[in-house]
Each structure stands twice: as C-alpha cells, then as structure tokens.
Amino acid sequence: MRERLFLVLMYAVLIAFALFCFIPFWIVFINSFADESLLQTAGYQLLPDKFSLQAYEFLLSGKQVFRSYGITIMVTAVGTAMGVLVTAAYAYTLSHRRVKYRNILSFLTFLTMLFGAGLVGFYMLIANWLHLKDSIWALILPYLLNPFYAFILISFYRTLPYELNEAATVDGANDFSIFFRIIWPISLPAIATVSLFYALQYWNDWYLSLLFIDNYKMLPLQMMIRQLMSNLNVMAYVSGSQTQYNAVVPTYGMQLAIVCVTIGPIVFVYPFIQRFFIKGLTLGSVKG
C-alpha cells in the first residue's frame, strides 16, 4: 500500500514537472495562431478563443523566407558534414601517440580558444584577405573547426585502447583505413554528439551573415528573421514621422510564429541523435 502511494506520488511529481516544461512551449505554439488584437488586449492565454493565421501569412508572404530556408539548410548540411570530418580527423591526429608534434598542435588549438584577434582582425581576414564576402563559404568556413568540440573528441579517442591500432597495423591497414574503418565506427556516439552541436551551431547562426552577407538574397533564415523583427520594432520609434504603415502588422503574433518556424526543422534532428546520446553515456562503463 505504502509502495503504491509512493508510486502515485512519484507519478504526480513527474507529471507536474513535465507540464511545467511543456506549458511554455504550448503557449508559444498555440498563441502563434491567436488573433493579433486578442494578444494585444488580453495577453497570452492557454487556449485563445479567436484564431487567425495572420502572423504566418505575413511571415511567409515573401519569397525570401523560402530562399533563406534553402540557404540555411544547405549551410547546415554542408557545414556539419565538413565540420565533423575535419574535427574528427584533427582530433584523431592530436590524440594519436605516434604524432610527433601533437603537443604543439594542441597548444596552438588551445591558444585560439583563449585569445582571439578580435572582431576587426577576424573581419579583415574573411572579407579582405580571403574575399569571402557575399559567398556561402563565409557562413561555413569560420566554424569548421571548433577547438572545444575537438577536445571532446580527443578525450573520447584517448579512452580507446591503443591495441586496436596495433592489431590493425599488423593486419596491414594504413592510417586512413584505421581511422575510417575502425576508429570512426566505434566513436560514433561521440561523433554523433559533436554532429548535433555543429548542426545547431550552423542552424542558429546569424552572426556570420550579419558580418559577411550584404546581398539580401543570400541571407540565411535566422538573419532574415532578425532583420524582419528588428525593423518591426523600430516602427515604434519612427511612428509619427513621414513613414506610414497602412496595414496593422501582427507584431506580437509574429514573434511567436517566428519561434515556431525557426525551431521546427531542427527539433526533428534530436530523435535521430538521441539513441547515440544514451549509448554514449553507458559506453565504456562496463567494458573490460
């Protein structure tokens, strides 16, 4: 009886906590469909009594949203693939016992984590030396090797027994096949985690496009939306000047609709990565 009571209590606590986490998402989601004047007068509600698609219509009215989606998806896909490949390979080199200068390389990697050249130096490198302005590469290259993720992988590689390398070498494998055919498959949990990090980083980034993309047709999703929002807000300041806006812009609903539109696709990446997460946590714990 007492056990049963405990169980019920436990469930109640868990359900309460789950609701606690879920309700904010729900409010954002359902209110993005609410009528604008309702949002302005009554605020956010759990179940609005007047729905409208105005915010989404406004948001999706231009062709630019779709173009921006395309850019973001492309940058995320290419960036993640390249980033993971480069980082995994680089980290493997740093963790490999037989690489002579690995400590110097590690130090250099570490150094850039602590000291940077500052914004202007970075900008000049990309814009004036590499001439990457208004190029899709400017959105990909700067994030290709994240030292922090590299160190995560290094510490993972270090847990792998070196005997694997020796055995493979005896069997006649060269360094490439050792890395791609032996190390890569058994490191999948860690690599998958890092892939998720990279995907999120590329997906959420607006900063690089702010700096390096002047051509409005090439703006990625986050930047395009940032621009839209910031200019809606400025409307408040210029009101009363000669600037005229005839339509009522759904400012409040827009904010919520934007959240839904931007997190939508990336949320679906999680279920695919999740199994690796759990594997990653348990892996190595009971291995003899």
Place this chain on the structure above:
Amino acid sequence: MKRRMSAALTLLIALVALAGCAGKNEGEGKPSEPPVKAENSTELSSNAKLEEVTLKIMIPGDRPPDMDLVIAEAEKRMKDTINVKLDVVFVPWSDLAQKTQVTLASGENIDLIFDAPWLHINQMIASGFYEPLDDLLAEYGKTVLDKRPQQMWDYNKYGGKIMAVPLGVSYMSGNSYILRKDIREKLGVPPIQTYEDLIAFAYKVKEQEKGIIPMTAGSATYSFVAHHALNDYETYVRPTHALGNSLMLYYTNNDGKVHNLLEEREPVGTWLANANKWFKDGLIFKDILTTKDFQQPISAGKVAIVTNGAFGISDFHKNTIKNNVPNGELETVTFFNPDKGANITNFKQWNFLAIPKVSKHKERAMMFLNWANEKENYDLLSYGIEGKHWEAVGEDKMKNLDTTGYYAFGYVWLWNPVDERTVVGGDPKNDELDAVLRNADMFTTDILAGFEFDSTPVQNEVSQYNIVDGQYYTALFNGVMDTEDTLKKFEAEAGPALQKIQQELQRQIDEFLAAKGK
C-alpha cells in the same frame, strides 16, 4: 567501402560546386576594377560619357520588396548622365552600430554610409574614416547645398568642416500627447487646452472609467517630466551636450550656463514631485518601466493618455486601436508654441550620410547625391514609382497607393526640407505646426549652436554617471520613485561625477563663446 566512396565523392562534388560559385562571384567583381583607376582622368579631361560605376551604399532599415524596380528606374535615368549603378545594402537597426563600425575599420570599399551623432559619427570622424566634403560639395554638389538652408550647414560642421551631408527636414521634433477621444467625449470633457486640463482629465478617467489606466509614458524624452519640459516657454529647460537626453544637467533660457539638477532644483524639482504625486494617486500605469513599446498600451485600449514624439498619430496606431477597440478613437493635443522665435534650436540634425575615405568613387558618389536631390529623382527614391506606389498631390503633398511594395525611408539617405512631401489627409492644424518645424527662420538660434562637447577629459565620470542614470533616471522622471529619496541616492552615487562633467562642459562652453565673441 563502395558506399563510403560514393559518399565521399558526393561531398567532393558539392565542394567543387560551391567553390565554383565563390569563384564566379570574385570573377564578377574583378573586371569592374580597372576602369576605376582610369575614372579620375576621364572625368577631369572631358565631360563625355562617364564610365559605368557601381556605388555601394550602406543604410539602415529593411529592403522594400520593390526596391529593385526603383533602382532599375533610377539607373535608367542616370544612364546618359552620371552613369551610376546602385548597390544598396540595408543593415538591421539593431545591428547598425556594430556592422558599420566593422565595415569602416576593415577599410572595405563603401561609397556612401549612414551615420549619426547618436550612433558614432564623432568617433568615426575623429578616427579619420570620413572624407571632408566641402570641396566635393562645391564642385559636384550644388543641388545638395541649395536644398538645405545655410543654418543646417553652418551648425552641423565638425572641426569647421562639412564631414557629412545632414539629412533632416526639421529643427526640432514635434511633441504632443495622444489621448482617447472617445473616452474624453464619453466623460463630457471639452477639448483639452492646457496641461492642467490634461491632468484634470486623467483624474476624471481614474474616477469614472474603471478598467482604464489614465496615463503612461516612455523613457528619456518621452518621460512625463522631460516631455513637460519641452513646452516650458518660461525657462526653456533643455538637455545639455554632455549627457544626451538627460536633464540632470540642463540649460535654461539662452545664456550658455550649465545647471545641475542636484544643486538647482527648480523648476524641474516641482515637476518631479508632481509626477510622483500622480503615481501615488494611481494615475500612472504600474508597468510603465517594463513596457517595451510605451505606446502599445494605448493602442491596445488599456490607457487613456500617452506622450508622443510628433504632432500627429501614425496610421499604424490609428489602425491598431480600431482593431482592438471597435469604437476607440485617438486624438493629439499639443502645447507647442508655433510663434516666430518662440522655440530655440541649435539646428543639429539627427542623421547624416558620409563618404568614407576609402571610397574609390568619391566624385561619383557626390554626383549621385546631387542627382538624388533633384525633385523628380528625390520623389522616385523616397516614395517609389509614381502611379504605382504613390501619387503627387500638389507640390509638397502625396498620397500613398502601395506602402507594402515601397515605403518612405528617405530619412536614412535623402531627406531635405525642400523636397520632402507630407501625406495628404492629415489634420491641417498639424500640417501648419510641421511647417513651422521645417522653417529655419521661425526659430531663435541657440547661442550654443555649432558647439561640440569633447567628452574625453571626463570619460570616466560620464560612464560612472551613465550607470547611475540607468538605475534611476526613467523611474524618477516618470514619478515612480519618491523624488527626495531618489535625488539623495543620485547625489550619493553620482554627485561628484556629475559636478565634474558640469565643470568641464561649462569650461568648454566658455571657451566656445569667447572664441565666437571675437
């Protein structure tokens, strides 16, 4: 193995394709370089057809959907004369400071760039990023010069030189209070005439209209007390050059003396105490400090009175209130005095357009500006294509036809007081008042016009003050905090700093006036 190979191959192809794109962009950029160097010589030797040049223009805002149409039309008109192509880059307002700063610092090629005193124009001029324009204006910018009155040029110089073209149509911003006309009529209150009437109306709303909050306001200039100061024609209390909008230091009348609120309370002290009383009486919106858009509560139908930085109400607010409150109606009331000489101005403009030193087409940039300040071209760039986006009504008015396709954003690159049109259908009384603001001769010139404060000697004190300001100022000037207590706290935390800034400012002003007197 095979699958892996093909995956690697796909990746490779994708990379090559991307590289191809990048390469092409560069290729496009390059051919335009050589003619640039030849440009100067051809331009000086003969007035024959000029080489085609693309100007890169960086301005804040959002790109209108029909921008390309307008640019195409503009390029068509310029083809046989100055032969300029336009590459207009819009930067979001929120990222403006950072983006323009980095662009300038890296020495990237920009031909025209927006800047402003509230952004970082002083700093950028001090760092030598902008080209002095006196000679260019004299040679290529006749129209640009003619379309702005002499005062505007004289008092917007930096170190005696014209460093950027002032963009402005007036010498003061309008000010008024927006109120709910339907509520005023419902309560049987006649049209508001004086500030006392306004407050009496607020009390009446408090008593008789349950569920409606009488008043709200914004920060800085839009706070109750600062807004009230705008219409004080006895003392002319106004902010100084040192602390932005803050009235903790203030000028009165037109004598070039700096006053310190902590030492000389009146008349501001009384206004602060009044605001505090209203807050205690429940006239003021409780969430006044946390509302992001301070005019939103009135258009949502929650509040009856709000401060406003213009004489009229934007269509946006008119439409929003109709959407939210079916029979809601807004009106403005202003205590502005339109008489000749009643208002003091230093002719300082808010927005500027500069030509960076690195630009390779400075002459062409000026020619373009000159072209853009001709009436018909000004109309095109400001309002879009006539008949599609707008319609002229007389010489100085216009009617909007399609504001989603193209909307007026002339204040970031064109504005001059001669060509700017007002929208037809506004209150004629407001049009009259706006005309006063646009006529330089209606103002009394501030004795400090042309003065620039150099804040470097008191840099530490200013930042120290700003921290305390951020903590108390808005609350104090909207009556939320007790006047005496807060001023005491202000004194304790920022008193010495404020005094030092005051002394430095007064010293620089005395120097300026002495030099002027010679």
